[in-house]
Amino acid sequence: MVSPYPPLRxxxxxxxxxxxxxxxxxxxxxxxxSPGPSAAxxxxxxxxxxxxxxxxxxxRGYDRLVVQFHPDFFYPIGASPTQRAAVSAALAAxxxxxxxxxxxxxxxxxxxxxxxxxxxLAARALWQQVDRVTVHSxxxxxxxxxxxxxxxxxxxxxxxxxxxxxxxHLDRAAARRSLGIDQDAFVFLSIxxxxxxxxxxxxxxxxxxxxxxxxxxxxxxxxxxxxxxxxYAEELAELAADVxxxxxxLGFVSDELFDRWLIxxxxxxxxxxxxxxxxxxxxARLFERPVxxxxxxxxxxxxxxxxDVRLVSSDAELRDAMWEAAGHPRHGLxxxxxxxxxxxxxxxxxxxxxxxxxxxxxxVASGTATDATTVRDRARATAPLRRVGEVHLPDPGHGRGxxxxxxxxxxxxxxxxxxxxVDHVNALTRxxxxxxxxxxxxxxxxxxxxx
Amino acid sequence: xxxxxxxxxxVPARYGxxxxxxxxxxxxxxxxxxxxxxxxxxxxxxxxxDHHGWANELPAGVADEGGMRVHRxxxxxxxxxxRAELEARILRGERLTITEQQRWMNGGMxxxxxxxxxxxxxxxxxALVFTPYxxxxxxxxSQVAPSxxxxxxxxxxEPYAYLELFQPVFSGVAGLLFQSGPEQDLAERVAPSxxxxxxxxxxxxxxxxxxxxxxxxxxxxxxPFLLYAGxxxxxxxxxxxxxxxxxxxxxRGLPFSVVTMGxxxxxxxxxxxxxxxxxxxxxxxxxDNAFAAATAYVQPSRFEAFSRTIMExxxxxxxxxxxxxxxxxxxxxxxxxxxxxxxxxxxxxQCLAFLADAPEQAAAMAVSGRAYVLDNYRWDLxxxxxxxxxxxxxVAP
Numbered sequence: 001m002v003s004p005y006p007p008l009r010x011x012x013x014x015x016x017x018x019x020x021x022x023x024x025x026x027x028x029x030x031x032x033x034s035p036g037p038s039a040a041x042x043x044x045x046x047x048x049x050x051x052x053x054x055x056x057x058x059x060r061g062y063d064r065l066v067v068q069f070h071p072d073f074f075y076p077i078g079a080s081p082t083q084r085a086a087v088s089a090a091l092a093a094x095x096x097x098x099x100x101x102x103x104x105x106x107x108x109x110x111x112x113x114x115x116x117x118x119x120x121l122a123a124r125a126l127w128q129q130v131d132r133v134t135v136h137s138x139x140x141x142x143x144x145x146x147x148x149x150x151x152x153x154x155x156x157x158x159x160x161x162x163x164x165x166x167x168x169h170l171d172r173a174a175a176r177r178s179l180g181i182d183q184d185a186f187v188f189l190s191i192x193x194x195x196x197x198x199x200x201x202x203x204x205x206x207x208x209x210x211x212x213x214x215x216x217x218x219x220x221x222x223x224x225x226x227x228x229x230x231x232y233a234e235e236l237a238e239l240a241a242d243v244x245x246x247x248x249x250l251g252f253v254s255d256e257l258f259d260r261w262l263i264x265x266x267x268x269x270x271x272x273x274x275x276x277x278x279x280x281x282x283x284a285r286l287f288e289r290p291v292x293x294x295x296x297x298x299x300x301x302x303x304x305x306x307x308d309v310r311l312v313s314s315d316a317e318l319r320d321a322m323w324e325a326a327g328h329p330r331h332g333l334x335x336x337x338x339x340x341x342x343x344x345x346x347x348x349x350x351x352x353x354x355x356x357x358x359x360x361x362x363x364v365a366s367g368t369a370t371d372a373t374t375v376r377d378r379a380r381a382t383a384p385l386r387r388v389g390e391v392h393l394p395d396p397g398h399g400r401g402x403x404x405x406x407x408x409x410x411x412x413x414x415x416x417x418x419x420x421x422v423d424h425v426n427a428l429t430r431x432x433x434x435x436x437x438x439x440x441x442x443x444x445x446x447x448x449x450x451x
Numbered sequence: 452x453x454x455x456x457x458x459x460x461x462v463p464a465r466y467g468x469x470x471x472x473x474x475x476x477x478x479x480x481x482x483x484x485x486x487x488x489x490x491x492x493x494x495x496x497x498x499x500x501d502h503h504g505w506a507n508e509l510p511a512g513v514a515d516e517g518g519m520r521v522h523r524x525x526x527x528x529x530x531x532x533x534r535a536e537l538e539a540r541i542l543r544g545e546r547l548t549i550t551e552q553q554r555w556m557n558g559g560m561x562x563x564x565x566x567x568x569x570x571x572x573x574x575x576x577x578a579l580v581f582t583p584y585x586x587x588x589x590x591x592x593s594q595v596a597p598s599x600x601x602x603x604x605x606x607x608x609e610p611y612a613y614l615e616l617f618q619p620v621f622s623g624v625a626g627l628l629f630q631s632g633p634e635q636d637l638a639e640r641v642a643p644s645x646x647x648x649x650x651x652x653x654x655x656x657x658x659x660x661x662x663x664x665x666x667x668x669x670x671x672x673x674x675p676f677l678l679y680a681g682x683x684x685x686x687x688x689x690x691x692x693x694x695x696x697x698x699x700x701x702x703r704g705l706p707f708s709v710v711t712m713g714x715x716x717x718x719x720x721x722x723x724x725x726x727x728x729x730x731x732x733x734x735x736x737x738x739d740n741a742f743a744a745a746t747a748y749v750q751p752s753r754f755e756a757f758s759r760t761i762m763e764x765x766x767x768x769x770x771x772x773x774x775x776x777x778x779x780x781x782x783x784x785x786x787x788x789x790x791x792x793x794x795x796x797x798x799x800x801q802c803l804a805f806l807a808d809a810p811e812q813a814a815a816m817a818v819s820g821r822a823y824v825l826d827n828y829r830w831d832l833x834x835x836x837x838x839x840x841x842x843x844x845x846v847a848p
Contacts, residue, residue: 007591008553017570024571037529037557039566039591168623169598169846178622178644225548252549254619256597 002046002055003068005034006255009221011192011279012106013038014255016068018164019104033058035073046073048083052090059098067103081119084112088122095129102132104158105144107276110413113147124149134158136277137298143412164286167259175264181215186326188216189265189289191258192280193223194250196232197420199294201239202271205430206319208243214326216246216269219261220253262287267325270294271318273423274416277302281309292321296419385433391422455838457577457847458491462569464560464588466496466521467509469732473681473759474583474605477653481580481603482519484654484834494519495569495579497526497562497588504528505560524565529587534558541610552616561587569595578845583756584620585611593624599845600624606634607754608778612641622646626844628837630757633778649840653757654830656735661767663744666737670730675810676708677803678745678769680738680760681752683715688751688774690718695796697722699803706807707746712738742767747806747813753777762828765789765820770813772802789820 001023003016016032023030033055034040035047042058045051052074059065075087095101112123127133127148133155135141141155168175176183190203200218207216218240222229233250240248253261262268268284270293277298284291290308293299303309312318323329339350393415461482463475470476479494486492494516498507505528513522537555540547547555565588573579573596581589583605593600602620604627606612621627621642629635630653638645667673677696683689689711697720699705708726711717712733719727733741742748748764753776761771761783771790773780775798784790793799806813 007556007587007594009549020567021570024567032563036554037527037531037561039561039563041563041567167594167597178646180644221549225550252552252615252618254594254597254623256594256623257619260623 001030001032001066001068002073003032003034003040003066004036004073005032005038005040008034008036008038009252009254010223012068012070015104015106015279017255019066019068021165031062047076048074049086049090052087052094056090056094056097059094062098064100064102065095065098067101068106069103069108070106071108081117085117085119085122088119088126092122092126092129095126100132101130102134103130104134105140108144109416110143110147111416113149114413130154132156137301139298139301139412140276159282164282166286167255168263170260170263172263175260178260179264181217181264182213184213186214186267187265188214188267188269188322188326189219189261190216190269190271191219191253191261192270194218194220194233194236194248195223195229197272197274197423199271199273199423200248201236201427202273202294202315202318203269203322204236204239204243204246206269206271206315206322207246210245210323210326210328212245214245214328216240216243217249217261217265218247219249219258221251259283259287262289265289267292267322269318269322270299272296272299274419275299281306284308290325292318292325294318382433382436385429385436391425393418393422454842454847455489457845458493458575459485459841460493460495460576460579462495462565462579462581462588462592464497464562464586465499465502466494466523467500468517470500473757474603477757477759478580478582478603479519480654480656480830481834481837484830485838486519488834488838490838492519493576494521495565496521496523497565498523499526499528499560511564522568524562524568526560526562529557529559529561531558541614544610547614549615552614556587556590556616559587561591566592566595573599574848577847578625578841580841584617590617590620593620597623598625601626601628601841601844603628604634604638605630605756606638606641607756608637609754612637618642626840628840631779631782633782634756637778647844649836651836651840652828652833653759653762654833655759655762655766655824655828657766657825657829658736658739661743662736662740666740666744669737670710670728672708672710672728672744674708675706675746675806676710676728676744677772678741678748678764679709679711679713679751680741680748680763681713683711683713683717686752686754688753689715692749692751693718693720693723693727695799698796699800703800703804705803707803710741710745712741739763739767742769745769746810747772747803750774750777750780752780755779758783761790762824765817765824768814768817768821770806770817771820772799772806783823787820787823789817789823791816 001016001020004010004013006013006017020030020032032040033042033044035045037043044054046055074091075084113120127150133144133150135144135155135157138157141157144150144155145152173183181187188207190200192198194200203216222233237248237250240246262284268280268289268291270278270280270291272294273296275297281291281293281303285306292310292312295311295313300311303311310321312321393411461478463478465475466479482492482494498509498511499505500508505526507525509523511523511525513520534555537547537551569592576599578601579596579599580601580603581593582603583589584602593602602624621638622644624646627638627646627648629638629648629650632650635648635650681687696705696709700722708728710728710730712730714732717727717729742764747770748761750758750761750771750773753774755777756779758780761773761780764771765787771784773784773790773792775781775792775794781792784792791802793802
């Protein structure tokens with residue numbers, strides 16, 4: 001098994017460990033090689049052609065070579081096409097020497113198989129050497145076959161959580177005690193590495209305004225200390241600090257602690273902006289915790305048939321789902337009496353603004369004239385920005401036919417590149433609106449603390 | 452009444468009757484103690500004995516070692532070039548990223564074979580007892596089956612204790628056994644969400660008799676002497692102690708020689724050359740005799756989770772002079788009334804002056820120490836507490 005491995009804390013490492021445990025329980029003699037020192041039997045720097053060739057020297061002694069594949073294990077980050085071609089060729093040589101090669105694909109860039117460039121040809125040649133490719137969804141399977149020209153019968157779909165076992169025996173009460181959570185709290189949990197594409201800020205915004213005993217715990221660490229990841233974590237911490245009931249627990253999370261948080265939770269919230277497939281969904285399923293997740297990547301396929309998973313397509317839907325889960329359905333907010341006509345149009349307009357702000361995740365006025373005015377003023381200040389609306393990729397449509405198929409293919413091939421831009425534009429819009437909102441409230445300290 | 456169902460695996464990184472290391476010695480005694488009480492006990496450890504080089508010295512496999520079933524696994528000594536640098540940064544109190552902490556942990560000694568044995572067989576054990584917390588074996592292997600993992604924590608107020616890396620270990624295992632109140636207090640400061648935990652103390656063997664004069668005779672030791680037992684390492688305060696004694700000798704003349712037993716290089720300063728006597732690693736009875744023969748036992752270490760040696764001194768009726776920087780040792784000295792502490796070289800000097808000027812008073816002060824140990828740290832009392840906790844925290848397969 002070639003993979004990152006515990007005690008290194010990493011999603012693929014945890015996945016590999018469970019696979020190793022399952023294979024050994026079946027009676028297989030399994031040895032592990034990891035990219036750095038770990039509990040694996042061997043370790044080797046696998047990056048670059050030299051890494052692949054070093055791997056080639058070791059594979060012949062094994063009956064089966066199982067590779068947990070992520071491009072970063074083998075290809076230098078930001079590799080040029082020439083470098084990619086060299087790595088692919090070296091990896092192909094290594095795979096050719098192994099009697100039987102299985103690769104579990106955790107992430108891959110399908111573009112690298114397209115066209116007739118040397119890099120693309122090398123990539124396709126590499127994957128021809130693999131006896132069995134495993135992916136986690138049918139759409140990944142289709143895309144993989146299309147991109148790399150691998151025979152479909154060699155590409156298999158496996159349930160992400162097929163080999164998962166619990167890492168804790170605690171029940172919910174004990175898990176909550178250990179984490180300092182009240183037994184009567186309603187706990188939303190977003191857990192995993194803190195990175196922009198995980199979208200935890202969306203969960204915090206959606207949660208904003210929910211009253212106690214609801215709470216949102218965002219739990220994870222920064223996987224790589226890249227400036228943009230660190231900056232995101234800092235922004236997330238600032239955002240959470242401003243939302244009563246939301247807490248960012250930034251720190252190292254072991255497998256056991258990961259499961260303990262899951263057990264302690266009521267609903268797992270995965271507001272991903274991008275994802276291939278989610279191990280967290282599988283672990284939540286292991287503990288029978290309901291999940292609210294965004295409809296991105298192959299999550300729809302992965303969660304098909306999982307009754308406890310609710311997929312949402314927008315921030316508004318995310319908010320609705322979370323509020324409903326906590327027992328505050330949207331209609332509950334709308335259910336209060338409106339101002340009467342006798343109170344005047346201004347009062348009604350103020351109520352409109354206030355309720356809209358609450359739905360959006362903004363401040364909720366207590367009902368006094370001053371607060372209502374404040375909310376209205378702030379709403380007016382951010383209105384031009386909010387009017388811009390969110391950007392979304394065009395829907396390719398439904399049904400059959402060449403046109404729909406072509407749109408779907410185009411979206412699949414370009415989505416990985418366009419979606420981050422779309423998300424970033426939306427994030428910028430939100431951030432700007434929030435900045436204006438804060439400026440407006442600068443002289444109205446009581447408004448921010450009063451919500 | 453304990454039912455003693457299920458197998459208990461003790462998992463120290465190194466094991467043997469010649470190991471010098473408080474945690475390892477205690478774990479070995481605990482393993483034998485529980486076995487004698489009827490538990491099915493096994494030791495899972497590595498083939499290494501030396502915690503500096505981690506060389507594979509003993510054969511891998513299963514063997515009966517003095518009546519204990521011991522399963523040994525090969526070790527990768529590690530020693531990445533980066534590790535020493537990361538270690539130095541930790542000790543300087545710098546904040547390491549979690550990635551760096553993981554590289555530090557995995558850059559040292561590892562035992563993948565032991566790890567995978569546990570991966571395959573953890574369910575065969577009711578409890579797996581690990582020690583001490585900063586070793587890779589404890590850190591990595593206790594996470595294989597956390598619900599069965601119990602730590603003989605050996606927590607000291609040292610930079611490692613504050614690494615984020617250990618938080619899940621402190622909060623996620625089946626239970627943490629502490630040897631003293633201050634150790635528990637420290638753990639509660641370091642990890643606010645502690646796993647189930649309890650102070651169980653630490654067992655000390657009570658000798659039947661002492662032969663101080665015989666010890667002096669056999670080792671050619673004359674006159675009053677200060678005793679130090681344990682690892683002769685900077686981290687244990689040994690080098691600082693010798694340097695301080697040399698300066699005290701220069702100021703007022705040191706009316707004692709220094710006798711030391713244990714492992715590690717002695718390295719006396721020039722001024723004390725010839726007055727520091729290394730008797731090496733002693734058998735248990737001769738060790739006890741040394742404690743009884745000493746004028747005082749000196750504990751210069753700031754990093755003690757319990758300090759068995761001060762208990763051995765008190766059992767022998769010998770007063771203790773200890774570094775007050777160790778909260779645990781200071782706590783014992785205060786509770787027992789049988790030891791003095793020092794915060795600097797000048798206080799050490801005055802402690803030694805007291806020993807020299809009023810030896811009868813010093814001996815009288817030490818009397819309460821023996822009762823303190825017998826009332827709190829006899830093995831039968833400690834094993835009762837350990838059994839109770841294991842049965843409370845774990846479930847028999």
